[in-house]
Amino acid sequence: MAQYIIIGAGISGLSAARLLKEQGEEVLILERASKPGGLIKCDIVDGHLFHRVGGHVFNTKIQKVKDWFWKHFDRNNEFISATRQAGIYLHNRYLSYPLENNLYKFDEDTVKAIVSELLELEKVGKRKFSNFEDFLKGNFGETLYNIYFKPYNEKIWKTDLSKVALPWLDGKLPMPDHKEIITSNILRKEETNMVHSSFFYPYKSGSQFIADRLSEDIEITYNIEVESLEYKNKHWIVNSEFEAENIIYTGDIRKLHDFIKLMSSSLKNRMEQVKELKSNGTSNLLCTTDDTTYSWLYLPDKDIPSHRIIYTGNFSKTNYPEGQRKSCTVEFSGNTPLEEMKKTISKLPGNLEIVDHNYEPNSYVIQQNGDRDKIKSLKKELAEYNFHLVGRFAEWEYFNMDKAIESAMNTVAAILKQNS
């Protein structure tokens, strides 16, 4: 019997496993796929690196995550340090990112409308917002909202933005200062300090490199879908086959209701309450492209169903065959039919040619008001049974890799303290 079974070999499960192993604990990971990585998995297709769920880069401001992460990698020799060159492709022309620093490129009437709205908002001062739509309108004004923020975000979230909660987007959103926007436009200053404005990228194998390294020396059973979890005599029995004292679950919180047998009625209730949480999948096209200097390009236009192109060929020269065209990943939210994706790329710059495509059913979690409290109570009650929720889909948080690692660190520290 293992002391710990971890369900899922994505970045959360791998980090938790390593952290436990570093403390001398016995760990077994069960993973339904045939290799580690989850959302960060990549494959090589015709010599091109394909981030199956969209291009992934690494950075973090969390010191303990930085310290732990770089203990496992050689930052100078195994990673490339890059500065983001983000762009926006709007109405067939390129603008730099963030859009609000490019107002001087709009026509006079639009600039007047945006500036007068920003000045009005400045007069109103700081306010609290209850949903994503109000936040965007209340920070950038109606005109910028309608030109960019609404169409772009509606493409990703595929939902009414007024239903999207705010707290979980913390740290992911641009927090504008109206004076700074106007100053940046007069001085024509570019952004430097936003999320992922600089990042690290593995020299070889993209984010799969991170998953492969973290999985070294960890016992992982692949190709096994966990479908049942039973709690008996203070032990967990997984798929009637594996036994452990502690479970760390990094899969989909909505599935727990179907998996877990014989729990208290209050727990059943709590699991029932999170059954209907909303999420989106992502469809990705791997394409070859003409050369560009961009790292990625945002696509707010309504008539272009994709929301982003990630120029992965620019991240590392090992990401495409030597002497050939570079590659990029074109990202669509939801399950987009291949025919629609093919039509879309004819509207995009770069003479894109398709190499491969992929659909991942679960990639963007959507948190609505009230969801966080439900998850918090469930998490707390499950922890009493030595069952811990960690990661993007288990905690239903819009985590980047660093937040997933941080959560694994906090959970492992708490478990070890409780068990000592």
Ligand SMILES: Cc1cc2nc3c(=O)[nH]c(=O)nc-3n(C[C@H](O)[C@H](O)[C@H](O)COP(=O)(O)OP(=O)(O)OC[C@H]3O[C@@H](n4cnc5c(N)ncnc54)[C@H](O)[C@@H]3O)c2cc1C
């Ligand atoms: C399009 C996109 C772009 C992103 N870009 C970045 C970026 O540039 N930088 C960044 O830091 N973050 C990025 N992220 C976020 C990042 O992908 C996530 O934070 C991270 O990968 C989440 O890892 P996880 O382990 O929590 O979940 P997952 O990666 O989903 O891992 C869960 C694992 O559990 C397995 N599993 C689930 N259920 C079961 C079961 N019942 N039985 C067995 N196995 C199971 C799954 O197969 C999977 O391998 C991006 C996310 C998306 C969607």
